[in-house]
Amino acid sequence: MTKKLLLIVALSLSYFVSAQTDEAIDATPMNASVNFNCENEKTGNFAGFTKSEEFTCLSPEYDEWIDAWYAFTPTETQTYAIETEALNGSTYDVRIAIFTGTPGNLTTTTGCSTRYSNMTLNSGETYYIHLRGAFENTQYRLCVYPFPEAPLNDEALNADRLEESTFGLCENPSLGYTTSATYSSETICSTSNPDVWYKFTPSQTAEYTFKTTLVNGSAPTYIGVYSGTPGYLNALSEDYPSPTVQCQDIVLANLNAEETYYISVTSSQSSQAIYFDLCAYKSPPAPTNDSCATPIALTVGQSFEDNYIVATNTSATVDAYESNYPSCGTLDFTTRGRDVWFTVVVPESGNFTVETRLEPTETNINDTVMEMYTGSCGAETLEPYYYNLPPPNTTTAYCNDQFVIGGDPLAGVLFTDKTPGETVYIRVWGWALQFGKFRISAYDASTLGVQDFDESQFSFHPNPVNEVLNLNYHEPIETVTVNNLLGKAVLTKTINATSTSVDFSNLASGIYIVTVNSGKATKNFKVIKP
Numbered sequence: 001m002t003k004k005l006l007l008i009v010a011l012s013l014s015y016f017v018s019a020q021t022d023e024a025i026d027a028t029p030m031n032a033s034v035n036f037n038c039e040n041e042k043t044g045n046f047a048g049f050t051k052s053e054e055f056t057c058l059s060p061e062y063d064e065w066i067d068a069w070y071a072f073t074p075t076e077t078q079t080y081a082i083e084t085e086a087l088n089g090s091t092y093d094v095r096i097a098i099f100t101g102t103p104g105n106l107t108t109t110t111g112c113s114t115r116y117s118n119m120t121l122n123s124g125e126t127y128y129i130h131l132r133g134a135f136e137n138t139q140y141r142l143c144v145y146p147f148p149e150a151p152l153n154d155e156a157l158n159a160d161r162l163e164e165s166t167f168g169l170c171e172n173p174s175l176g177y178t179t180s181a182t183y184s185s186e187t188i189c190s191t192s193n194p195d196v197w198y199k200f201t202p203s204q205t206a207e208y209t210f211k212t213t214l215v216n217g218s219a220p221t222y223i224g225v226y227s228g229t230p231g232y233l234n235a236l237s238e239d240y241p242s243p244t245v246q247c248q249d250i251v252l253a254n255l256n257a258e259e260t261y262y263i264s265v266t267s268s269q270s271s272q273a274i275y276f277d278l279c280a281y282k283s284p285p286a287p288t289n290d291s292c293a294t295p296i297a298l299t300v301g302q303s304f305e306d307n308y309i310v311a312t313n314t315s316a317t318v319d320a321y322e323s324n325y326p327s328c329g330t331l332d333f334t335t336r337g338r339d340v341w342f343t344v345v346v347p348e349s350g351n352f353t354v355e356t357r358l359e360p361t362e363t364n365i366n367d368t369v370m371e372m373y374t375g376s377c378g379a380e381t382l383e384p385y386y387y388n389l390p391p392p393n394t395t396t397a398y399c400n401d402q403f404v405i406g407g408d409p410l411a412g413v414l415f416t417d418k419t420p421g422e423t424v425y426i427r428v429w430g431w432a433l434q435f436g437k438f439r440i441s442a443y444d445a446s447t448l449g450v451q452d453f454d455e456s457q458f459s460f461h462p463n464p465v466n467e468v469l470n471l472n473y474h475e476p477i478e479t480v481t482v483n484n485l486l487g488k489a490v491l492t493k494t495i496n497a498t499s500t501s502v503d504f505s506n507l508a509s510g511i512y513i514v515t516v517n518s519g520k521a522t523k524n525f526k527v528i529k530p
Contacts, residue, residue: 057112116271308441329369364436
């Protein structure tokens with residue numbers, strides 16, 4: 001038999017085996033994995049599949065969807081997580097439903113838009129997993145795993161020891177989970193959600209950072225820091241001058257050497273098992289440009305990429321005495337602002353943009369605020385440096401926490417018709433107390449050509465949109481930004497593909513302006529979320 005014929009036979013057999021999952025009566029059996037690492041996961045696509053009668057979702061969104069079937073029979077009665085994930089296309093191109101009963105007489109226990117589910121399953125009973133796909137070529141993974149037993153550090157009395165790490169390395173993280181934990185009355189971060197506990201003894205008297213990073217699951221985690229002993233714990237004060245801001249996924253606290261502190265990590269209940277890494281380290285020194293007197297100079301290029309630098313406001317302090325109080329983005333700025341400073345010299349054209357963007361390796365900061373001045377450092381000598389607000393506004397400002405410019409922006413301001421050679425001071429801080437690394441650049445794009453957006457080759461649907469907005473263009477879409485009517489970016493997504501989708505399900509009802517960037521071409525359009 002020739003190699004070509006063998007290949008045809010193999011493909012035919014592969015298709016036949018895959019097609020066994022096309023109806024519930026021939027559902028492919030699957031085994032539970034040990035945990036969320038999913039060593040027994042199933043992968044595939046929907047090529048050759050049809051739509052089953054049990055596909056009961058009546059929304060027009062699912063008119064062209066197709067499905068596959070798997071069967072799972074647990075060997076123990078316990079809570080299991082059942083989850084699916086699209087491996088190509090949009091995250092929302094696959095969904096699952098769980099059925100009880102027998103083929104021909106099945107009853108669903110989940111809705112139409114679920115990708116994650118957990119439930120208590122009975123030993124020896126067969127459950128049918130209805131896997132739904134948007135397209136034949138949609139690739140997926142499907143996994144079933146049991147929730148773990150209650151963690152040993154479920155109470156402060158049994159707190160795990162957390163070892164000290166080094167900033168930037170986190171070489172001594174503790175892997176933990178809140179899944180199957182219970183609520184403790186001593187926590188300050190919830191009145192009902194599960195929590196687990198750690199104890200930490202710092203080597204020095206200093207500010208320390210506690211940070212969680214999700215390993216599995218999507219529910220956010222919240223950290224609390226306490227002094228005292230179990231049964232008599234006291235949450236560290238959030239009052240100034242303590243920088244402690246409790247109940248976030250990254251918390252700062254002033255600690256005393258050799259004193260033992262207790263740390264709680266809380267999360268909400270989740271369809272996925274919530275695992276995290278917890279790290280503690282002495283906060284780094286303040287950055288060199290922490291003060292208006294020691295700014296970092298930016299060099300004007302032709303594009304953002306020409307001369308951008310990676311900066312940070314980690315461990316920066318509020319500069320409330322050398323300058324006036326900011327006029328926007330001032331959430332608790334007096335006590336918790338972490339501003340850093342830059343300068344730029346206006347180029348000969350009198351036109352330039354100052355922009356901040358995400359640093360891909362940073363997870364702590366996703367929005368910045370900036371304010372611009374001329375003059376010299378000092379509350380009485382710094383003068384506002386105004387720019388024209390984008391249409392439909394007709395006024396000016398010198399502080400920016402809403403309007404965005406560029407490909408992947410946190411904040412950006414375009415200046416026109418300014419005095420060449422003038423020195424401009426730029427103050428940057430994290431929105432809503434955020435701190436971390438970000439990119440910043442000054443550039444003059446007035447000499448670069450602007451490409452027209454080809455309207456005839458662009459489409460989007462649906463509008464109004466409840467969950468997912470689909471976009472298609474003949475050139476790669478680099479980024480999509482969703483702004484509310486105040487100009488505030490509420491969602492930014494990096495794409496680099498000709499088709500994509502944007503999740504609107506977590507946005508409030510209202511009207512949004514969507515900006516699509518492709519090369520030097522930009523398209524803005526209005527979308528309604530009912």
